[in-house]
Amino acid sequence: MTDDTTTTGPAAAPAPRDTAPLLRIEGMIKDFPGNRALDEVSLDVHSGEVVAVVGHNGSGKSTLVKILAGVYTSDGGEVELSSRDGMDTELHIIHQDLGLANELTAVENLGITHYQGAASFAPFDRKKERAKARQLIGRFGEPFDVDVPISRLAPAQRSIIGIARALDGWQHPRNVLILDEPTEALHATEVRVLFDAVKKLAADGAGVIFISHRLDEVLDIADRVVVLRDGRKVADESRSSLDHDRLVSYVTGIPVGEAEHGENARVHGEVVLEITGLTGAILEDVDLRVSAGEVVGVAGVLGSGRETLPAMIFGSIDADVDSFTLAGKPYLKRSPGESIRRGAAFVPGDRAKLGSVRLMTARENVTLPELKTLTNSLGGISLGKEREHAETLIRTYDVKPPRSEQTFAQFSGGNQQKIVFAKWLRNKPRLLLLEEPTQGVDIGAKQAIYDAIDNAAEGGAAVLVCSSEAKELVRLCDRVLVLREGRIAAELAGDELTETRLVIEGYGLKSEDAP
């Protein structure tokens, strides 16, 4: 068992339970290079119980689900499913993206798992399949058209198909159902429908694991709440002993009522970036202003629009604006190439897909955005000059191993991120756009990256940091904008800029502390 000071041990669930849990996870460990994603996490689920697993991005929630789903192999620990009266407990998982084929109808999506083996070649009984689909869906409230491609259905209806499929073919009710962020795409009323269905299942004897970062929903549905932070289980408590504030303090790791804020006293220069009325994707009418030497944070839960904001400013995702000024000049038709020429730099959150060219060397990655200064009179790249330049950068940013000719993919996560920073900071950008700057990065590299950001700001760069980590924003920023459902819900600075406030504003929680 994990022994942490905040753990109060498994409390009694309201439903009467059998002695043996349906699912028992013991001492689960998962290591990624330079980073332990799960550190001896234990968890059990009993029949009739809804257990919520909550935590920030990077707390280990999704790693846990992926191990249970067989996507990742664990590096230690045990998973045990109970077996009673010859009935084996099955594990059913509904992933966040549901795994549905959008061009197929509900009937076809539900039929995919039927007819295994030789029966796959038998003719398809349309009537029977349709009746079955209607019956499966009927368990969750209002029926809907099962014969149109599901891409035309509402998100909630698609979720219901996903759930119906996961529940199809159960031989007995005593199975475990895992829902990974199931409410991401749903409206409040649709969440209601889903929760009723989940509660009904539990009442029939199923064990449910509900993964979420929406704390108010968790408090609504769970019998028991397990909190993960930095890969460790920090709480495992019955719902009845929890309230908002306690849950927030478990998630952030800061005791209730304690104030904490960074001490950033930076000198700001002229305004570098000024945007009014930015609208696109989920974002609506966002105003923004960042000055030279200032570090402005953007907070918000997944789906708040935080993820797309920097890409929209950089010009890699389209967005409408009322006005957009970069370094004193209007800049309406944006593109990555033009943004770079105007002195902007963008470190995207997805290092592998967007931040780098994994199969090129560190040297080639570092110099890619700007090669002009490294060419000889023939217009060719001077390889000697380029290597020297790359090696200087690698030393400056303390990349390990310090090999400019090593392929990017062969560096560890933290060192990859240092290379990405070197790539963008080498030409002293006026505007530095950062998205999840320390995601998947070990502690040591994290500190180095924070230092690099501080130095860039000190050198006069305007910095915008979008992060899901409240602690990081408090550490780095002078001022943080909190996005909620595409709009700026709050702006925090000075004494108000605390992790607790960021979490409360981000989730839109009501709190007694909040003014």
Added chain:
Amino acid sequence: MKKTESISIAQEAPETSGSARPGGLRKALSFSNISAIYIFIVLFAVFAIITPKTFLTAGTWLVLLDAQSITVLAAIAVLIPLVNGVFNLAIGAEVGFAVILVAVLQTKLQLPWGIAIPLTILVGALIGIVSGLIITKGKIDSFIATLGMSSILLAGLAFLSENRQIIGLEDGFRLFATGGLPLDPNNPNFKLTNPVFIMLLVAVVVWYVLERTPIGRRMYAAGYNPDGARLSGVNVGRLQVASLVAGGIIASLAGVLLASRINAGDPTVGPGLLLPALTAVFLGSTQFKGGRFNVWGTVISVYVLAVGIKGLQLLGAQNWVSDLFNGVALLAAVGLSRYERTARRGSAIRRATPRFGRSKTPTE
């Protein structure tokens, strides 16, 4: 628990050879780095022993060098788009179309060859622009787009040639491909021909552009990771169009040389170049650059394949042996490069995680 390996099966981490690193020479000479050269040596030895009279003559080699120089040009025309992540399956049809076009311009339109050649090359560039726009603006996968282009070009080729050989070309045109630098004053046929020089010139230029200029660097980046390259300010679409234009120009140059060498517009000669060209590019990617498509690997590979086929033919093999040989070599080359990547991936992961145990035992 299931133990599914989760790491993406996409391309992974070959180690780029750096000559400045310790052991650079040994690595540069290792089998995995220059396997084609070793295979070349083995093939040479085998055939030299079995059929010394025909195989070891300088004439055989000069003919081979000359004949394959056009395959090399076709392969380079496949290589450039492929560096940008674009397949060009129309390469055979592009060469074939140029063969017919340059002949038709001279016979039906009575144009002098000095005008027919640049016109043909211009048309090659236009074909590249059209393919490029279909792929980038029309958002049609390059595989499908160029397959469609290939079929259209073959139709145009049949229309222009009426499926007949076009003969009666000017003598001056004929010398374009058959002229050259004589090596033996007593034997005028004993010479290094113009296509060999043109091929070398094209190879050097393309090598320089791809590996020594910013535009080449951006092309590789665009091919490896288009989204990532775009965020680094690379105009991926424009480079892809440019690569197809360059490929189209080189392909039509190959077609002109081919028409000149056979002294006729033959509708059958072009399309057969696709397979050897594609095979050479993939086999070439396993050479020198650890998984990166590259010019010199491609050039060497064309000749290794040709030597293999030549040797078998000298042994009395039928014509179909070249199709068989190219097919097997293509599968082997792609399989080999994939295997190399996965093998290296494994060791890269092990290196990155030296301390962590991988045991499955419970930790209680």
